[in-house]
Amino acid sequence: xxxxxxxxxxxxxxxxxxxxxxxxxxxxxxxxxxxxxxxxxxxxxxxxxxxxxxxxxxxxxxxxxx
Amino acid sequence: xxxxxxxxxxxxxxxxxxxxxxxxxxxxxxxxxxxxxxxxxxxxxxxxxxxxxxxxxxxxxxxxxxxxxxxxxxxxxxxxxxxxxxxxxxxxxxxxxxxxxxxxxxxxxxxxxxxxxxxxxxxxxxxxxxxxxxxxxxxxxxxxxxxxxxxxxxxxxx
Numbered sequence: 763x764x765x766x767x768x769x770x771x772x773x774x775x776x777x778x779x780x781x782x783x784x785x786x787x788x789x790x791x792x793x794x795x796x797x798x799x800x801x802x803x804x805x806x807x808x809x810x811x812x813x814x815x816x817x818x819x820x821x822x823x824x825x826x827x828x
Numbered sequence: 829x830x831x832x833x834x835x836x837x838x839x840x841x842x843x844x845x846x847x848x849x850x851x852x853x854x855x856x857x858x859x860x861x862x863x864x865x866x867x868x869x870x871x872x873x874x875x876x877x878x879x880x881x882x883x884x885x886x887x888x889x890x891x892x893x894x895x896x897x898x899x900x901x902x903x904x905x906x907x908x909x910x911x912x913x914x915x916x917x918x919x920x921x922x923x924x925x926x927x928x929x930x931x932x933x934x935x936x937x938x939x940x941x942x943x944x945x946x947x948x949x950x951x952x953x954x955x956x957x958x959x960x961x962x963x964x965x966x967x968x969x970x971x972x973x974x975x976x977x978x979x980x981x982x983x984x985x986x
Contacts, residue, residue, distance in 0.1 A: 763917070764907040772909055804904060 765812045766805040769794055776812065777819045785816045829893060832939040836895035838932040839944070842951075843886045845925050848903040849879040852921060855907055856914040860981070867981035868911055868965070875918070875958055882951050889947055911978065912969055919962040925955045 763773050771794050779793045787809040791797050796805040805812065853876035860869035887897040906921065908914040929952040936945035969977045 763909060763913055767905055767907055774909070808904070 765815065766794060766796065766801075768800065768802040769796070769805065771805075773815060773819060776816050777823070780816045780820060785813055785820060787813045789813075790816065831893035831895055832936075832941045834935055835939065835941050835944055836890055836893055838935055839886055839890050839893075839895070840898045840901075842925075842928060842932060842948070843883060843890070843897055843899070844901045844903060845921075845928060846879050846883040846886060847899065847901075848905060849918075849921055849925065850876050850883060851902065852905045852907070853879060853918065855905065856918065859907070860911060860914070863911070865911060865978060865981035867983065868915075869981075871961065871965070872914070872918070875961075878954060878958070882954065885947060885951075889944065893944075911981070912966070912974060915962055915965050915969075919959065919966065922955050922959045922962065926952055926959065929955065 765771050765773050765776050776790065776794070780789065783789055783793050790813055791806065791809055794805075795801060796809055853872045857869045857872035857876060860866070860872055887899075890897040906917040908917050929948050933945050933948045933952065936942070936948065965977075
């Protein structure tokens, strides 16, 4: 699923980036530019939910690996 | 004709849902075609057109009630990374639309706006048909497996 349509960010890509650059709302905003001039603003409003989705996915991956 | 209390607001909320659904189905249709699955692409496109007709009815009815249709507002367009995901996202969107329509029908009944109620009843029937179709597609996937299902979509079988 795409977590941000205007930037074309897939959940899998957000999870990959979170492994290196963090999954907090601030980390995701900085990595994907949710607050820049090209963004529609919707993702920035939803960044808390996106961060939770990414963290859930990361926990799932860790549980699988562990 | 002047609208009864709360009717135009509800019609505009439903219009937002319809406008979102037009875009969501449309991008799913084009992505399905791009991935080489015109069968399910045709279904998504047809649903997009059906939602557009609903939007047109709503716009005309809001204007008839001397309100202003809000075409500026959209909910989040949900885009999946696979056909199954798109089917599930559309199913969730249709179920939400039915809930909102049902509440609006109840409201119109309460305030005595039977014309709007009748229009919304037609729409809820259509949305339930969409739900039925999407559920059937997902049941077919569960029954025959995603590979066989997608194989049928390459040739565009119904």
